[in-house]
Amino acid sequence: MSNHVILDSEAHRDLRIRAGATAALGDGVMACLxxxxxxxxVQNEFPIxxxxxxxxxxxSSLALFGFxxxxxLFVEADSWDxxxxxxxxxxxxxxxxxAADGQAQVHLDMxxxxxxxxxxxxxxxxxxxxxxxxxxxxxxxxxDELDQGYRASGEFFAALERYDLLEPFSLDIDLRDGSTHRxxxxxxxxxGRLQALEPGAVADLHEAGHLMPAFMAIxxxxxxxxxVARKNRRLGSG
Amino acid sequence: xxxxxxxxxSPIPSVAEEAIGLADLDGRLTDARVPFVVRGLVAGWPLVKxxxxxxxxxxxxLLGHRRDRAFTVNIGEPGAGDxxxxxxxxxxxxxxxxxxxxxxxxxxxxxxxxxxxxAIYLSSIDVKGYxxxxxxxxxxxxxxxxxxxxIWIGTRTRIAAHNDFPSNLACCAVGRRRxxxxxxxxxxxxxxxxxxxxxxxxxxxxxxxxxxDFGAHPRFREALRTAQVAELGPGDxxxxxxxxxxxxxxxxxxxxxxxxxxxxxPAYLGQPEDALNHAILAIRDLPPTERTLWRQLFDHYVxxxxxxxxAHIPEGARGILDPLDAxxxxxxxxxxxxxxxx
Numbered sequence: 398m399s400n401h402v403i404l405d406s407e408a409h410r411d412l413r414i415r416a417g418a419t420a421a422l423g424d425g426v427m428a429c430l431x432x433x434x435x436x437x438x439v440q441n442e443f444p445i446x447x448x449x450x451x452x453x454x455x456x457s458s459l460a461l462f463g464f465x466x467x468x469x470l471f472v473e474a475d476s477w478d479x480x481x482x483x484x485x486x487x488x489x490x491x492x493x494x495x496a497a498d499g500q501a502q503v504h505l506d507m508x509x510x511x512x513x514x515x516x517x518x519x520x521x522x523x524x525x526x527x528x529x530x531x532x533x534x535x536x537x538x539x540x541d542e543l544d545q546g547y548r549a550s551g552e553f554f555a556a557l558e559r560y561d562l563l564e565p566f567s568l569d570i571d572l573r574d575g576s577t578h579r580x581x582x583x584x585x586x587x588x589g590r591l592q593a594l595e596p597g598a599v600a601d602l603h604e605a606g607h608l609m610p611a612f613m614a615i616x617x618x619x620x621x622x623x624x625v626a627r628k629n630r631r632l633g634s635g
Numbered sequence: 636x637x638x639x640x641x642x643x644x645s646p647i648p649s650v651a652e653e654a655i656g657l658a659d660l661d662g663r664l665t666d667a668r669v670p671f672v673v674r675g676l677v678a679g680w681p682l683v684k685x686x687x688x689x690x691x692x693x694x695x696x697l698l699g700h701r702r703d704r705a706f707t708v709n710i711g712e713p714g715a716g717d718x719x720x721x722x723x724x725x726x727x728x729x730x731x732x733x734x735x736x737x738x739x740x741x742x743x744x745x746x747x748x749x750x751x752x753x754a755i756y757l758s759s760i761d762v763k764g765y766x767x768x769x770x771x772x773x774x775x776x777x778x779x780x781x782x783x784x785x786i787w788i789g790t791r792t793r794i795a796a797h798n799d800f801p802s803n804l805a806c807c808a809v810g811r812r813r814x815x816x817x818x819x820x821x822x823x824x825x826x827x828x829x830x831x832x833x834x835x836x837x838x839x840x841x842x843x844x845x846x847x848d849f850g851a852h853p854r855f856r857e858a859l860r861t862a863q864v865a866e867l868g869p870g871d872x873x874x875x876x877x878x879x880x881x882x883x884x885x886x887x888x889x890x891x892x893x894x895x896x897x898x899x900x901p902a903y904l905g906q907p908e909d910a911l912n913h914a915i916l917a918i919r920d921l922p923p924t925e926r927t928l929w930r931q932l933f934d935h936y937v938x939x940x941x942x943x944x945x946a947h948i949p950e951g952a953r954g955i956l957d958p959l960d961a962x963x964x965x966x967x968x969x970x971x972x973x974x975x976x977x
Binding site: 450451452453454555558559560565567569579581582595596597598600601 | 702703704705761763781902903961964965968969973
């Protein structure tokens, strides 16, 4: 089970974090959470899809890395083969927890494989005086952005639903080895409906800051064919 | 204009009234199985107060909260009366268009005193999607339920009896409305029309409640014996339980209703009407012997409920034969999507 503790510059003075991208370090995932404020960076490399949580009915956004559970086509020979690494992958083993007063605070997952043991190489989280290193500062910024972005994303999806812009999406992917994958259960933004929005609706989306991420999410879909090509390359060499 | 009650063999009894306030509603709705009326439930809404001042004041209030987008509106033929229904050749006797709310309201106002005024009806408009701040100032708190909140705006209209799967709390905000209710099991006595070609998304009774043709629809007498009527004024509300049939008349030159739909079962479950459509697709046209077998299988797997009769499969290995959770429901959904998109 997870073992989450509050990050503490005294207790964790010597904490070191293992860098690199491997399945063993937790990167073997077919998708990770992203948020509308991050779409601009994500859309350059990864398809952005939406998924509805059947329990709560709420939507969230995902950056797609592969076509089946556990498949991350951007993990290549222990390194991250893309120009951008999504926040949700760059922050572990740190995470946002909640203090008793409801304030967000930084927690550390003590069971996470990124925590370096003696003898492992790793990036220090605190310097010898107990000050956060630039690495940890960057993690703090990422945690904060993801946390705030996630809280704000409810408004984004409410606006997309208001104008009926979310469309169920399924995709058949034919691979060179003759197999077919079918992605189902996702949603995307209906480009035709977005383009056809009346001026009042566009103004509403624009004023609330939802218009740009909506177009970014649409732009991201051109990465699907690149992702299929990645998969086919892997099949070819495997 | 003929009254619904005069067309019936005997007067239709009234829906029971309950004297409860907004604070008690949540508890009262839990396990509610039969209709009830609450007088004055939403009498405090600014929208209700504006409507009591005048129809124009209610329209101005709504316009003050509208979002800048086109509204979908149904418009009947001038002089064709208030019934929005099929025409003689099973087309619709109204057309559907989209226009800014101010334009639609101007049309209602211009026609207000004309004898041949067309029926104008905005049905099931999403409150938060089409208005800003209207929900905040005019809503009923339904506790932990996450209802669909819709507003219905129009002139004198009459909507044939139909039903909905979700439970329904309908709040009459402006004008008077009459709901004539029939229990869920009355479907055969209501002579339902097509299920895939309907005036507003749900199959409707082909019987004209105001002038029933008992020659063509003899069993409708049976339905009438089970009917109840709720006469609502501004601020009054009626609870329509899941699957109860309701014939709805808007009785004033300008009427507004706000309603709430919710399901008491988990949101991850599917829609029963999807299952019905799929069964028509997959089973109804099979040879009778095969159909009979499927009826038995449906009884076994669906209508007798989860778990009983599954003792021969070890616990933990029953998959979707166990009561569903969100994860298992998601798997069924994904498998159905996969197989249907083939």
